[in-house]
Amino acid sequence: MTIPTLLLSPYRRLLTRLSRVPSPQLLHSSLPTLHPRDALPNSFGHHCSKRVLLSDGFRRTLCIRATLKDHTEGLSDKEQRFVDRLYMGLVQGQRACLAEAITLVESTHTRKKELAQVLLQRVLAHQRERELQNHGKPFTFRVGLSGPPGAGKSTFIECFGKMLTERGHRLSVLAVDPSSCTSGGSLLGDKTRMTELSRDMNAYIRPSPTSGTLGGVTRTTNEAIVLCEGGGYDIILIETVGVGQSEFAVADMVDMFVLLLPPAGGDELQGIKRGIIEMADLVVITKSDGDLVVPARRIQAEYVSALKLLRRRSEVWRPKVIRISARSGEGITEMWDIMREFQHRMLASGELAAKRQTQHKVWMWNLIQENVLEHFKTHPSIREQIPLMEREVLSGALSPGRAADLLLKAFKSRH
Numbered sequence: 222m223t224i225p226t227l228l229l230s231p232y233r234r235l236l237t238r239l240s241r242v243p244s245p246q247l248l249h250s251s252l253p254t255l256h257p258r259d260a261l262p263n264s265f266g267h268h269c270s271k272r273v274l275l276s277d278g279f280r281r282t283l284c285i286r287a288t289l290k291d292h293t294e295g296l297s298d299k300e301q302r303f304v305d306r307l308y309m310g311l312v313q314g315q316r317a318c319l320a321e322a323i324t325l326v327e328s329t330h331t332r333k334k335e336l337a338q339v340l341l342q343r344v345l346a347h348q349r350e351r352e353l354q355n356h357g358k359p360f361t362f363r364v365g366l367s368g369p370p371g372a373g374k375s376t377f378i379e380c381f382g383k384m385l386t387e388r389g390h391r392l393s394v395l396a397v398d399p400s401s402c403t404s405g406g407s408l409l410g411d412k413t414r415m416t417e418l419s420r421d422m423n424a425y426i427r428p429s430p431t432s433g434t435l436g437g438v439t440r441t442t443n444e445a446i447v448l449c450e451g452g453g454y455d456i457i458l459i460e461t462v463g464v465g466q467s468e469f470a471v472a473d474m475v476d477m478f479v480l481l482l483p484p485a486g487g488d489e490l491q492g493i494k495r496g497i498i499e500m501a502d503l504v505v506i507t508k509s510d511g512d513l514v515v516p517a518r519r520i521q522a523e524y525v526s527a528l529k530l531l532r533r534r535s536e537v538w539r540p541k542v543i544r545i546s547a548r549s550g551e552g553i554t555e556m557w558d559i560m561r562e563f564q565h566r567m568l569a570s571g572e573l574a575a576k577r578q579t580q581h582k583v584w585m586w587n588l589i590q591e592n593v594l595e596h597f598k599t600h601p602s603i604r605e606q607i608p609l610m611e612r613e614v615l616s617g618a619l620s621p622g623r624a625a626d627l628l629l630k631a632f633k634s635r636h
Contacts, residue, residue: 300336308343311451316425319452323427326444341444344451357574361450362564365471367461367497368481373507373547374460377481379415380547384557385456386423393454394418394426395445397461425454443474443584472500473583476573477563479503482524484516498524499531502540502563505556509544517544537566602635603628 296304307325310318326337352359366374375396382392394415418424427445442459449457461471472478480501498504504524509517524542533539541559545552567573597603610628613619619627 296336296339304336304340304343307340311344311448312347312453314453316452319425319448320427322448323429323441323445326441326448327429337444341447344447348447348450358568359573359577361455361457362560363446363457363459363475363477364560365459365461365475365478366481367471367478368507369483372481372483374481375415376547377505377507377545378458378460379418380550380553381557382415382418382424382458383421384553386418386421390423390456391454392418392421392424392456392458393449393452394424395442395449395457395459396426396428397442397459425449425452442471443580443587446474473580476567476576477502477560479505479560481505481507482520483508484513484520498527499534502535502538503556503559504528504540504542506542506544508546508548510546510549510551535567535572537570537572538563597632600632600635603632606631 307318307322311322322337322340325333325340328334328337366378368374378394378396382394385392415426419426427449429442429445446457446459457475459471459475478500480497480503482504484506506517506521506524521542521544528540528542543552543556543559545556547553564573567576598607606628610619610624614621614624
């Protein structure tokens with residue numbers, strides 16, 4: 222399969238026209254030579270990228286300056302009005318448009334996925350322009366919350382969120398709910414456990430199903446974060462499903478990763494064994510009230526000792542361990558002060574900007590893996606062979622590795 226056929230339809234028509242230029246000399250005479258620094262996006266959403274196309278035996282290097290108009294070229298008038306309505310409502314802070322936009326990016330329909338990418342491109346360009354006006358510093362703070370089931374994540378968000386909205390912040394909570402392995406459904410009942418916060422007009426709570434995605438997040442969590450930021454929410458909390466020792470995909474999406482642990486979360490050795498503890502910027506021992514104060518203090522001391530043995534991931538920040546009680550409110554204000562200190566240090570050192578750039582690259586490769594796998598499964602020649610190979614594996618006639626090799630060879634031979 223050639224490169225142009227893998228591109229989304231809004232870009233395909235533009236590249237097709239450019240590939241009809243009669244000669245490489247004409248291309249180089251009509252397009253100026255650009256310095257590599259010009260390849261960076263500017264505040265108006267322009268992108269300059271070099272692409273190599275094979276056409277009529279010539280290898281042509283094109284420098285394409287794609288504007289927002291190019292991204293919307295393949296849309297009908299109705300689709301254009303739909304995207305414009307969502308975008309304008311989103312940047313004006315309309316909650317209904319934000320909810321509709323997140324529903325759009327969560328859709329698996331092919332055309333709706335293309336519309337979602339057009340909308341996301343406009344929102345990202347808008348955010349880039351705002352950040353450039355703010356000397357390149359982001360306006361938002363993304364926080365990931367993870368921990369085992371029963372750690373008190375939803376109760377903590379209720380108490381923590383009310384404190385933030387009272388201080389004038391606008392809070393968005395992306396609550397990820399596990400999907401059933403048998404029926405595929407989700408309860409999506411996180412709002413029922415945040416009754417006070419769900420009625421707050423400065424807070425927006427959006428439950429979403431995992432739909433089989435590993436790592437405690439959804440397939441479109443990154444997109445939902447961007448849309449919430451475009452809607453004017455300055456603090457984004459991502460509550461993951463209850464995770465085990467290694468499911469911490471949310472750490473690749475946020476500025477700060479907070480691990481919530483109940484007082485009976487294991488001893489010091491268990492803390493060292495957890496792969497997730499290495500990713501935490503802040504470890505919070507919850508339910509530190511009543512009879513659990515003494516166990517919470519003991520667990521805090523054990524995790525402080527465990528963190529000393531781990532390699533530091535940041536030059537300016539060492540992970541801390543604190544105790545809180547969402548029921549009494551003890552430690553909530555101090556926790557927010559620590560989180561603000563983390564944000565200021567990471568911004569001043571430039572690590573936060575570098576972290577977000579790396580996360581965009583991870584986001585891109587995650588989408589590539591997802592789309593390539595979907596393309597593989599739905600390819601006409603492969604789709605017919607998959608049931609046959611599955612039967613061979615189930616009967617023991619073929620090993621799983623051999624069956625996978627045969628399918629991949631058949632897929633490569635068709636391209």
